[in-house]
Amino acid sequence: MSAITVTVNGIEHRLEVEPRVLLVDMIRTRLGLTGTHIGCDTSNCGACTVLLEGEPVKSCTMLAVQADGRRLTTVEGLARGSELHPVQVGFHEEHGLQCGFCTPGMMLVAAALLERNPNPTPEQIRWAISGNLCRCTGYVNIVKAIQHAARLRADAAQPVAAGGAS
Amino acid sequence: MSVEVRPLGGIGESVKRKEDARFLRGKGNYLDDLTLPGMLHMAILRSPHAHARIRAIDTSMAQAAPGVVAVVTGELLAQHKLAWMPTLSGDTQAVLATDKVRFQGQEVACVVAETRYQAEDALQLIDVDYEVLPAITSPQQAMAEGAPLIRDDKQGQQDNHIYHWEAGDREATDRAFASAAKVVRLTTHYPRSHPAPLETCGIVADVNPATGKATLYMTSQAPHAIRTVFSLVAGLPEHQIRIIAPDIGGGFGNKVPVYPGYVVATAASLLLGRPVKWVEDRTENLISTGFARDFHMTGELALDHDNRMIGLRVSLLSDNGAFYADAQPSKFRAGLFHIVTGSYDIPAAHVTADGYYTNKAPGGVAYRCSFRVTEASFLIERLVTNAALELGIDQTELRLRNFIRPEQFPYRSATGWVYDSGDYQRAMRLAMEKLGYEDLRREQAERRARGELMGIGVASFTEVVGAGHGAEFDIMGLRMFDSAELRVHPTGKAVLKLGVKTQGQGHETTFAQIVAQELGIPAADVEVQHGDTDNTPYGLGTYASRSTPTAGAATAVVSRKLRDKARKLAAHLLEAAEEDLEWERGRFFVRGSPERAKTIQEVAFAAYTNLPEGMEPGLEGVTYYDPPNMTFPFGTYMVVADVDRGTGQVKVRRVVAVDDCGVRINPMIVEGQIQGGLCEGWGIAFTEQITFDPDGNCIGSNFTDYLLPTAWETPEFETYATVTPSPHHPLGAKGVGESATVGSPAAYVNAVIDALWPLGVTNIDMPVTPDKVWAALRARGVGE
Numbered sequence: 001m002s003a004i005t006v007t008v009n010g011i012e013h014r015l016e017v018e019p020r021v022l023l024v025d026m027i028r029t030r031l032g033l034t035g036t037h038i039g040c041d042t043s044n045c046g047a048c049t050v051l052l053e054g055e056p057v058k059s060c061t062m063l064a065v066q067a068d069g070r071r072l073t074t075v076e077g078l079a080r081g082s083e084l085h086p087v088q089v090g091f092h093e094e095h096g097l098q099c100g101f102c103t104p105g106m107m108l109v110a111a112a113l114l115e116r117n118p119n120p121t122p123e124q125i126r127w128a129i130s131g132n133l134c135r136c137t138g139y140v141n142i143v144k145a146i147q148h149a150a151r152l153r154a155d156a157a158q159p160v161a162a163g164g165a166s
Numbered sequence: 167m168s169v170e171v172r173p174l175g176g177i178g179e180s181v182k183r184k185e186d187a188r189f190l191r192g193k194g195n196y197l198d199d200l201t202l203p204g205m206l207h208m209a210i211l212r213s214p215h216a217h218a219r220i221r222a223i224d225t226s227m228a229q230a231a232p233g234v235v236a237v238v239t240g241e242l243l244a245q246h247k248l249a250w251m252p253t254l255s256g257d258t259q260a261v262l263a264t265d266k267v268r269f270q271g272q273e274v275a276c277v278v279a280e281t282r283y284q285a286e287d288a289l290q291l292i293d294v295d296y297e298v299l300p301a302i303t304s305p306q307q308a309m310a311e312g313a314p315l316i317r318d319d320k321q322g323q324q325d326n327h328i329y330h331w332e333a334g335d336r337e338a339t340d341r342a343f344a345s346a347a348k349v350v351r352l353t354t355h356y357p358r359s360h361p362a363p364l365e366t367c368g369i370v371a372d373v374n375p376a377t378g379k380a381t382l383y384m385t386s387q388a389p390h391a392i393r394t395v396f397s398l399v400a401g402l403p404e405h406q407i408r409i410i411a412p413d414i415g416g417g418f419g420n421k422v423p424v425y426p427g428y429v430v431a432t433a434a435s436l437l438l439g440r441p442v443k444w445v446e447d448r449t450e451n452l453i454s455t456g457f458a459r460d461f462h463m464t465g466e467l468a469l470d471h472d473n474r475m476i477g478l479r480v481s482l483l484s485d486n487g488a489f490y491a492d493a494q495p496s497k498f499r500a501g502l503f504h505i506v507t508g509s510y511d512i513p514a515a516h517v518t519a520d521g522y523y524t525n526k527a528p529g530g531v532a533y534r535c536s537f538r539v540t541e542a543s544f545l546i547e548r549l550v551t552n553a554a555l556e557l558g559i560d561q562t563e564l565r566l567r568n569f570i571r572p573e574q575f576p577y578r579s580a581t582g583w584v585y586d587s588g589d590y591q592r593a594m595r596l597a598m599e600k601l602g603y604e605d606l607r608r609e610q611a612e613r614r615a616r617g618e619l620m621g622i623g624v625a626s627f628t629e630v631v632g633a634g635h636g637a638e639f640d641i642m643g644l645r646m647f648d649s650a651e652l653r654v655h656p657t658g659k660a661v662l663k664l665g666v667k668t669q670g671q672g673h674e675t676t677f678a679q680i681v682a683q684e685l686g687i688p689a690a691d692v693e694v695q696h697g698d699t700d701n702t703p704y705g706l707g708t709y710a711s712r713s714t715p716t717a718g719a720a721t722a723v724v725s726r727k728l729r730d731k732a733r734k735l736a737a738h739l740l741e742a743a744e745e746d747l748e749w750e751r752g753r754f755f756v757r758g759s760p761e762r763a764k765t766i767q768e769v770a771f772a773a774y775t776n777l778p779e780g781m782e783p784g785l786e787g788v789t790y791y792d793p794p795n796m797t798f799p800f801g802t803y804m805v806v807a808d809v810d811r812g813t814g815q816v817k818v819r820r821v822v823a824v825d826d827c828g829v830r831i832n833p834m835i836v837e838g839q840i841q842g843g844l845c846e847g848w849g850i851a852f853t854e855q856i857t858f859d860p861d862g863n864c865i866g867s868n869f870t871d872y873l874l875p876t877a878w879e880t881p882e883f884e885t886y887a888t889v890t891p892s893p894h895h896p897l898g899a900k901g902v903g904e905s906a907t908v909g910s911p912a913a914y915v916n917a918v919i920d921a922l923w924p925l926g927v928t929n930i931d932m933p934v935t936p937d938k939v940w941a942a943l944r945a946r947g948v949g950e
Contacts, residue, residue, distance in 0.1 A: 036192070037365070040868065091186070
């Protein structure tokens, strides 16, 4: 057993885990955060995507011990209380989800993309989500959903921009 | 009572989905999210061989491994008469192998342990002594002289043949071909693919040792039917079985059958008195559960001197795998394949089909398809395009000349289907207009002159969905009706309970809209429940685009029943005669005095508080709807593609899809279904296949080898609608979930063939991968 400390959605957890335990299993079974899904076991589908220090990683191909001392965000950490993240609003408004199974991973990738590129082109969005598979929706509405989120973020930033901030 | 004015959310409104709220927050309730107190975990040992005799199984080391509670083998199950189970096609399937393994990935033994990790560890300690036998990986091998007998377990089975089946009129078809001016032939293999929903299959079996009640949480598209099957197979009283299908992460037909893991987990829970969870990993899903297609097809189309289609002849070889386990409810061995005359008025047609056992996984009709309509639509649309190219006339012209005309509906096809409604010309003309068809043909001619390879693919599909009318469609005798139960609470809010089960199709929104339309209760006030057999009326489940045609109709009918009672209540409240009341959505008023009115919410309150003499209290009802016929959605898809002369890569430049699924209840959700299907259709046409090496090893057993489309290589899709209502459906709706996977593969392939035809390329089997195109180009001296 290894003792690790991880901060997930702003809350610090101290855990004893077997060194072989996958990060996704720790998140789902130890922390009870079942919004992170398992779809393929081979890093292809992205249903298990979480943000590690703000960057998307596939938690099915990472060991829990590798996250020791680091900061994770899962889908449960996207909204602030009852206020949805712009990406969540975008997926709802543009019908960017159907069964919902790929959605957490897709949204986390989208949120990370918009952090580093607030106004991505459709091609940049498609490249960003190309490691995440969706079987129901296809990708056209997901691209629209992320563009929608980008507009919401831009609108929210408007007053600040008008005041001269960068 | 005051009534706030709120949007109704009726039919035709793109109401945003109610179910999104939980999925967006990671609060979905999928099978693997469930943990019960004391729950054990099961893992399955699978055969590494495609065909082998089992000499011995030694489980002693596994039994002694840390955390292991039980090891289950076929021998143990046989003591409880559970080693074999019936399939939905009247065959038998091994639950755990006792005599032989018959495909790679077949279930051999199960370990039940305290954790999944421990169960997987113990699998490695089971020692199976196999005698490897020669494997059969195609129907052609299966029928060969001296082929090894796969099903030696079946008394009287002398060879690998499963069935022979025919439809249509052989003599009339022969006569048509004898008089034909032109016959066009095409032989193609619709490859084996897999629905591969992002969530795999699984179960949490919880048999209560005190009461004997089995609560089975299961990724099932058809919980009621599965309950009955379980009852019949296991001999458990049906009221002691409760199946709960929680949120399902995609199904596409993969989650209709009963899989051995479900049976073993249930038996283990029964024997151990603790809940048992089993969830497939991706490889287990791809190598053992319901695949799709694997159909070898030869079609011949006869035309007269006026380029009119006069006859269609088809012969089929079906690769059914080791057990005949088609999950389809028709009496027709090849499913609904005999819809193969498609959108065309072809007076004579004949189909022969033969099914064979092979050493491959069982299944066969899944993947967003109404029981082999996908294969049928692909064959006729490929044939018609090849016919136009051979005859040197435009693909749209040949289609327009031969379409069933609007005035011919209801139309009886040569193979016996009665099409409900259609206007195929209108859909095609809209597609041509939106694509700019004539301009693109000119561009194609210019590019050809420069040596470039550009193609325009056309497919005008007709589907047959909505199974079905109970006279012809059943599962183990269960007629293919469906149901809806509607309860209106005193405050005018309602709960609607369905026998169908969503896997992402948005039932919680769409079906609430039907109630809103018919009963005037805002969709936001209608909660839709489904998936729990103890809490919903009996139904046959969601697949084959049947939910709207069946349960949608049931919802409309039950809402109207309640409206009839509400009218009586309103008459009582308004002290008016029933026949003097007018209905507008949400309220009754006295004719000529619109201010004398009662809202549906006021009427609902009265149903519990202020009733006329002799009226039964409450406002609720249930309807079972057995449709009079199938529905026949249709459309025209057009694809523009450019082929690289050097690499063989196909770049799809544009896709225009015109769909007619009758009345659209929620246009946003309908469009969403089409968008998703066009993407999956792209995958089927260009990347997805499950193949086998000569030893029967499955190639395509994970997402690194089984290539699903991603956002990077798939194109934009332009979607349009025409609306031709179904005359027999209460709402005029037809169902849409599968149109795009049925219709689009032929359009994609036709675009490639249209590009390559001048070089002499008449066919490339799916998936149309760059290496196949490259080889076809090289064989004709292109790009050297």
